[in-house]
Amino acid sequence: MKVGFLGPRATFTHLAVQAFFGEKIEEVAYSTIPQCIDAVAEGKVDYAVVPTENALEGSVNLTIDYLIHEQPLNIVGEIVSPIEQHLMVHPENTGKWENITRVFSHSHAIAQCHKFLHHTFNGITYDYATSTGAAAQYVSNHPDEAVAAIANELAAKEYGLEIVKENIHDYQYNHTRFAILHPAKKEYNSPLLSPDREKSTLMITLPSDQSGALHQVLSAFTWRKLNLSKIESRPMKTGLGNYFFIIDIDMRIDEVLIPGAIAELEALGCGVKLLGSYEAYSIKKSIKK
Numbered sequence: 001m002k003v004g005f006l007g008p009r010a011t012f013t014h015l016a017v018q019a020f021f022g023e024k025i026e027e028v029a030y031s032t033i034p035q036c037i038d039a040v041a042e043g044k045v046d047y048a049v050v051p052t053e054n055a056l057e058g059s060v061n062l063t064i065d066y067l068i069h070e071q072p073l074n075i076v077g078e079i080v081s082p083i084e085q086h087l088m089v090h091p092e093n094t095g096k097w098e099n100i101t102r103v104f105s106h107s108h109a110i111a112q113c114h115k116f117l118h119h120t121f122n123g124i125t126y127d128y129a130t131s132t133g134a135a136a137q138y139v140s141n142h143p144d145e146a147v148a149a150i151a152n153e154l155a156a157k158e159y160g161l162e163i164v165k166e167n168i169h170d171y172q173y174n175h176t177r178f179a180i181l182h183p184a185k186k187e188y189n190s191p192l193l194s195p196d197r198e199k200s201t202l203m204i205t206l207p208s209d210q211s212g213a214l215h216q217v218l219s220a221f222t223w224r225k226l227n228l229s230k231i232e233s234r235p236m237k238t239g240l241g242n243y244f245f246i247i248d249i250d251m252r253i254d255e256v257l258i259p260g261a262i263a264e265l266e267a268l269g270c271g272v273k274l275l276g277s278y279e280a281y282s283i284k285k286s287i288k289k
Protein backbone atom coordinates (compact mmCIF):
# COMPACT_ATOMS: atom_id res chain seq x y z
CA MET A 1 0.00 0.00 0.00
CA LYS A 2 1.34 3.44 -0.95
CA VAL A 3 0.82 6.47 1.25
CA GLY A 4 1.64 9.97 0.00
CA PHE A 5 2.44 12.78 2.42
CA LEU A 6 3.73 16.33 2.59
CA GLY A 7 7.46 15.67 2.54
CA PRO A 8 10.38 15.47 2.49
CA ARG A 9 11.25 12.95 5.21
CA ALA A 10 10.78 14.05 8.84
CA THR A 11 7.98 16.58 8.36
CA PHE A 12 5.25 16.55 10.99
CA THR A 13 3.03 14.94 8.35
CA HIS A 14 5.60 12.18 7.89
CA LEU A 15 5.59 11.55 11.67
CA ALA A 16 1.78 11.34 11.62
CA VAL A 17 1.94 8.81 8.74
CA GLN A 18 4.43 6.64 10.61
CA ALA A 19 2.42 6.74 13.84
CA PHE A 20 -0.84 5.92 12.04
CA PHE A 21 0.16 3.42 9.33
CA GLY A 22 3.30 1.83 10.85
CA GLU A 23 6.12 0.45 8.78
CA LYS A 24 4.36 -1.90 6.38
CA ILE A 25 3.60 0.75 3.78
CA GLU A 26 5.46 2.36 0.92
CA GLU A 27 5.97 6.02 1.84
CA VAL A 28 5.89 8.55 -0.98
CA ALA A 29 6.98 12.10 -0.13
CA TYR A 30 5.58 15.02 -2.15
CA SER A 31 7.01 18.50 -1.86
CA THR A 32 3.71 20.40 -1.85
CA ILE A 33 0.20 19.82 -0.51
CA PRO A 34 -1.44 20.08 -4.00
CA GLN A 35 1.05 17.55 -5.44
CA CYS A 36 0.20 15.15 -2.64
CA ILE A 37 -3.57 15.60 -3.13
CA ASP A 38 -3.24 15.20 -6.92
CA ALA A 39 -1.27 11.98 -6.42
CA VAL A 40 -4.10 10.26 -4.52
CA ALA A 41 -6.74 11.65 -6.89
CA GLU A 42 -4.80 10.20 -9.84
CA GLY A 43 -4.34 6.81 -8.13
CA LYS A 44 -0.54 7.12 -7.82
CA VAL A 45 -0.87 6.42 -4.10
CA ASP A 46 -3.65 4.70 -2.12
CA TYR A 47 -3.97 7.39 0.56
CA ALA A 48 -2.66 10.92 1.03
CA VAL A 49 -2.02 12.57 4.38
CA VAL A 50 -2.03 16.37 4.57
CA PRO A 51 -2.27 18.92 7.41
CA THR A 52 -5.69 20.58 7.79
CA GLU A 53 -5.63 22.61 11.01
CA ASN A 54 -3.32 23.75 13.76
CA ALA A 55 -4.46 24.60 17.27
CA LEU A 56 -2.49 27.88 17.33
CA GLU A 57 -2.71 29.03 13.74
CA GLY A 58 -6.06 27.70 12.49
CA SER A 59 -6.84 26.04 9.19
CA VAL A 60 -4.28 25.13 6.58
CA ASN A 61 -6.14 27.06 3.90
CA LEU A 62 -4.13 25.58 1.05
CA THR A 63 -5.43 22.10 1.95
CA ILE A 64 -9.05 23.14 2.51
CA ASP A 65 -9.23 25.26 -0.64
CA TYR A 66 -7.54 22.66 -2.85
CA LEU A 67 -9.99 19.99 -1.66
CA ILE A 68 -13.00 22.23 -2.22
CA HIS A 69 -12.07 23.95 -5.46
CA GLU A 70 -9.71 21.58 -7.26
CA GLN A 71 -9.70 17.95 -6.22
CA PRO A 72 -12.78 16.60 -4.40
CA LEU A 73 -11.74 13.59 -2.32
CA ASN A 74 -13.08 11.83 0.74
CA ILE A 75 -11.71 12.32 4.21
CA VAL A 76 -11.42 8.72 5.42
CA GLY A 77 -9.65 9.39 8.71
CA GLU A 78 -8.10 12.05 10.89
CA ILE A 79 -4.91 12.08 12.95
CA VAL A 80 -4.30 14.66 15.68
CA SER A 81 -0.68 15.00 16.67
CA PRO A 82 1.17 17.07 19.30
CA ILE A 83 3.61 19.53 17.75
CA GLU A 84 6.92 20.62 19.26
CA GLN A 85 8.90 23.19 17.34
CA HIS A 86 12.66 23.54 17.72
CA LEU A 87 15.15 26.04 16.33
CA MET A 88 18.03 24.34 14.53
CA VAL A 89 21.14 25.40 12.65
CA HIS A 90 23.93 23.77 10.67
CA PRO A 91 26.47 22.28 13.14
CA GLU A 92 29.10 24.67 11.75
CA ASN A 93 26.96 27.56 13.02
CA THR A 94 26.08 26.24 16.48
CA GLY A 95 28.37 28.68 18.32
CA LYS A 96 27.01 31.70 16.46
CA TRP A 97 23.32 30.80 16.20
CA GLU A 98 22.28 34.08 17.85
CA ASN A 99 23.69 35.93 14.82
CA ILE A 100 21.35 34.32 12.29
CA THR A 101 19.62 36.78 9.97
CA ARG A 102 16.95 34.49 8.52
CA VAL A 103 14.50 31.90 9.79
CA PHE A 104 13.18 29.37 7.33
CA SER A 105 10.12 27.13 7.85
CA HIS A 106 6.54 26.30 6.94
CA SER A 107 4.32 29.37 7.46
CA HIS A 108 2.37 27.59 10.21
CA ALA A 109 5.55 26.68 12.08
CA ILE A 110 6.76 30.31 11.96
CA ALA A 111 3.35 31.54 13.11
CA GLN A 112 3.43 29.11 16.06
CA CYS A 113 6.69 30.71 17.23
CA HIS A 114 6.05 34.44 16.60
CA LYS A 115 6.51 35.51 20.22
CA PHE A 116 9.78 33.58 20.54
CA LEU A 117 11.11 34.99 17.26
CA HIS A 118 10.11 38.53 18.18
CA HIS A 119 11.78 38.40 21.58
CA THR A 120 14.90 36.50 20.53
CA PHE A 121 15.64 38.11 17.14
CA ASN A 122 13.60 41.30 16.91
CA GLY A 123 13.23 42.13 13.21
CA ILE A 124 14.58 38.90 11.74
CA THR A 125 13.57 37.94 8.17
CA TYR A 126 11.17 35.02 7.74
CA ASP A 127 11.31 32.81 4.68
CA TYR A 128 8.55 30.34 4.00
CA ALA A 129 9.27 26.78 2.95
CA THR A 130 6.81 24.19 1.64
CA SER A 131 7.35 22.23 4.88
CA THR A 132 9.44 22.22 8.04
CA GLY A 133 11.38 19.25 6.64
CA ALA A 134 12.17 21.17 3.42
CA ALA A 135 13.47 24.06 5.56
CA ALA A 136 15.69 21.72 7.60
CA GLN A 137 17.02 20.16 4.38
CA TYR A 138 17.83 23.63 3.02
CA VAL A 139 19.73 24.65 6.17
CA SER A 140 21.67 21.40 6.00
CA ASN A 141 22.72 22.17 2.41
CA HIS A 142 23.73 25.81 3.14
CA PRO A 143 26.27 25.89 5.99
CA ASP A 144 27.63 29.19 4.67
CA GLU A 145 24.29 31.02 5.25
CA ALA A 146 23.25 32.63 8.57
CA VAL A 147 19.91 30.80 8.48
CA ALA A 148 18.04 28.62 10.99
CA ALA A 149 15.14 26.23 10.44
CA ILE A 150 12.13 25.61 12.67
CA ALA A 151 11.30 21.92 12.55
CA ASN A 152 10.89 18.81 14.70
CA GLU A 153 13.50 16.73 16.46
CA LEU A 154 13.49 14.00 13.84
CA ALA A 155 14.25 16.57 11.12
CA ALA A 156 17.34 17.68 13.10
CA LYS A 157 18.50 14.04 13.14
CA GLU A 158 17.55 13.34 9.53
CA TYR A 159 19.34 16.41 8.14
CA GLY A 160 22.25 16.54 10.62
CA LEU A 161 21.31 19.84 12.28
CA GLU A 162 21.92 21.06 15.80
CA ILE A 163 18.93 22.07 17.94
CA VAL A 164 19.89 25.36 19.63
CA LYS A 165 16.50 26.14 21.26
CA GLU A 166 13.94 23.51 22.14
CA ASN A 167 10.16 23.95 22.33
CA ILE A 168 9.96 27.45 20.89
CA HIS A 169 6.21 27.28 20.08
CA ASP A 170 4.47 30.12 21.91
CA TYR A 171 1.72 28.10 23.59
CA GLN A 172 2.12 24.71 25.15
CA TYR A 173 -1.07 23.25 23.70
CA ASN A 174 0.08 22.87 20.12
CA HIS A 175 -1.59 20.17 18.05
CA THR A 176 -2.17 19.70 14.34
CA ARG A 177 -4.92 17.76 12.58
CA PHE A 178 -4.08 15.76 9.48
CA ALA A 179 -6.63 14.37 7.04
CA ILE A 180 -6.28 10.96 5.42
CA LEU A 181 -7.66 11.29 1.89
CA HIS A 182 -8.88 8.69 -0.59
CA PRO A 183 -10.96 8.93 -3.79
CA ALA A 184 -13.71 6.63 -2.45
CA LYS A 185 -15.66 6.44 0.80
CA LYS A 186 -13.46 3.77 2.28
CA GLU A 187 -12.64 2.78 5.85
CA TYR A 188 -9.06 2.45 6.92
CA ASN A 189 -8.32 1.54 10.52
CA SER A 190 -4.90 2.17 11.98
CA PRO A 191 -3.06 -1.05 12.86
CA LEU A 192 -1.33 0.87 15.69
CA LEU A 193 -3.71 3.43 17.18
CA SER A 194 -7.24 3.17 18.55
CA PRO A 195 -9.78 5.73 17.36
CA ASP A 196 -11.00 8.12 20.01
CA ARG A 197 -13.77 10.01 18.20
CA GLU A 198 -16.17 9.73 15.30
CA LYS A 199 -16.76 12.63 12.97
CA SER A 200 -18.49 13.80 9.81
CA THR A 201 -17.46 16.85 7.81
CA LEU A 202 -19.88 18.81 5.61
CA MET A 203 -19.33 21.63 3.16
CA ILE A 204 -22.32 23.97 2.99
CA THR A 205 -23.11 26.88 0.70
CA LEU A 206 -25.90 29.26 1.65
CA PRO A 207 -28.68 30.46 -0.65
CA SER A 208 -27.80 33.98 -1.78
CA ASP A 209 -29.43 37.02 -0.18
CA GLN A 210 -31.48 35.12 2.37
CA SER A 211 -31.45 36.77 5.74
CA GLY A 212 -31.00 34.41 8.67
CA ALA A 213 -29.79 31.56 6.43
CA LEU A 214 -26.85 30.68 8.69
CA HIS A 215 -29.14 30.70 11.70
CA GLN A 216 -31.47 28.25 9.92
CA VAL A 217 -28.51 26.03 9.01
CA LEU A 218 -27.38 25.88 12.62
CA SER A 219 -30.88 25.19 13.91
CA ALA A 220 -31.15 22.13 11.60
CA PHE A 221 -28.31 20.65 13.67
CA THR A 222 -29.37 22.07 17.03
CA TRP A 223 -32.88 20.63 17.26
CA ARG A 224 -31.52 17.21 16.25
CA LYS A 225 -28.96 17.55 19.09
CA LEU A 226 -26.12 17.11 16.60
CA ASN A 227 -23.02 18.48 18.29
CA LEU A 228 -20.84 20.62 16.04
CA SER A 229 -17.14 20.71 16.90
CA LYS A 230 -16.17 23.21 14.21
CA ILE A 231 -17.68 25.77 11.90
CA GLU A 232 -15.52 27.79 9.62
CA SER A 233 -16.14 30.05 6.65
CA ARG A 234 -13.88 30.25 3.61
CA PRO A 235 -14.23 32.51 0.58
CA MET A 236 -16.00 30.96 -2.44
CA LYS A 237 -13.51 32.89 -4.62
CA THR A 238 -16.43 34.23 -6.66
CA GLY A 239 -16.53 37.70 -5.08
CA LEU A 240 -16.23 39.53 -1.79
CA GLY A 241 -18.83 38.38 0.72
CA ASN A 242 -19.38 34.93 -0.84
CA TYR A 243 -18.48 32.13 1.55
CA PHE A 244 -18.87 28.43 2.05
CA PHE A 245 -18.90 26.78 5.47
CA ILE A 246 -17.07 23.72 6.71
CA ILE A 247 -18.89 22.03 9.57
CA ASP A 248 -17.62 19.13 11.69
CA ILE A 249 -20.26 17.02 13.43
CA ASP A 250 -19.31 14.85 16.39
CA MET A 251 -20.64 11.56 14.97
CA ARG A 252 -20.43 9.25 11.95
CA ILE A 253 -23.14 9.57 9.33
CA ASP A 254 -26.19 7.62 10.47
CA GLU A 255 -29.43 6.71 8.70
CA VAL A 256 -31.66 9.35 10.24
CA LEU A 257 -30.17 12.43 11.88
CA ILE A 258 -27.45 13.62 9.50
CA PRO A 259 -29.40 12.69 6.33
CA GLY A 260 -32.41 14.51 7.86
CA ALA A 261 -30.32 17.63 8.53
CA ILE A 262 -28.90 17.50 5.00
CA ALA A 263 -32.41 17.20 3.49
CA GLU A 264 -33.58 20.16 5.60
CA LEU A 265 -30.62 22.29 4.47
CA GLU A 266 -31.23 21.38 0.84
CA ALA A 267 -34.89 22.34 1.22
CA LEU A 268 -33.69 25.74 2.43
CA GLY A 269 -31.75 26.17 -0.81
CA CYS A 270 -28.29 25.33 0.63
CA GLY A 271 -25.73 23.27 -1.25
CA VAL A 272 -24.48 20.42 0.94
CA LYS A 273 -21.63 18.01 0.36
CA LEU A 274 -20.43 15.29 2.70
CA LEU A 275 -16.62 15.48 2.70
CA GLY A 276 -16.24 12.46 4.95
CA SER A 277 -17.54 10.37 7.81
CA TYR A 278 -14.61 8.84 9.63
CA GLU A 279 -12.74 7.91 12.81
CA ALA A 280 -10.39 10.42 14.45
CA TYR A 281 -7.19 9.20 16.09
CA SER A 282 -4.83 10.96 18.48
CA ILE A 283 -1.12 10.49 18.77
CA LYS A 284 -0.62 10.83 22.50
CA LYS A 285 3.01 11.79 22.79
CA SER A 286 5.44 13.67 20.63
CA ILE A 287 8.73 12.01 19.74
CA LYS A 288 11.46 12.12 22.35
CA LYS A 289 15.22 11.71 22.09
Ligand SMILES: O=C(O)C(=O)Cc1ccccc1
Nearest residue numbers: 011012013106108131132176
Ligand atom coordinates in the same frame (compact mmCIF):
# COMPACT_ATOMS: atom_id res chain seq x y z
O1 LIG B 1 5.81 21.28 7.51
C1 LIG B 1 5.52 20.22 8.09
O2 LIG B 1 6.32 19.55 8.75
C2 LIG B 1 4.14 19.75 8.00
O3 LIG B 1 3.89 18.59 8.09
C3 LIG B 1 3.09 20.81 7.97
C4 LIG B 1 3.01 21.37 9.35
C5 LIG B 1 3.64 22.56 9.64
C6 LIG B 1 3.58 23.06 10.93
C7 LIG B 1 2.92 22.35 11.92
C8 LIG B 1 2.30 21.17 11.62
C9 LIG B 1 2.34 20.68 10.33
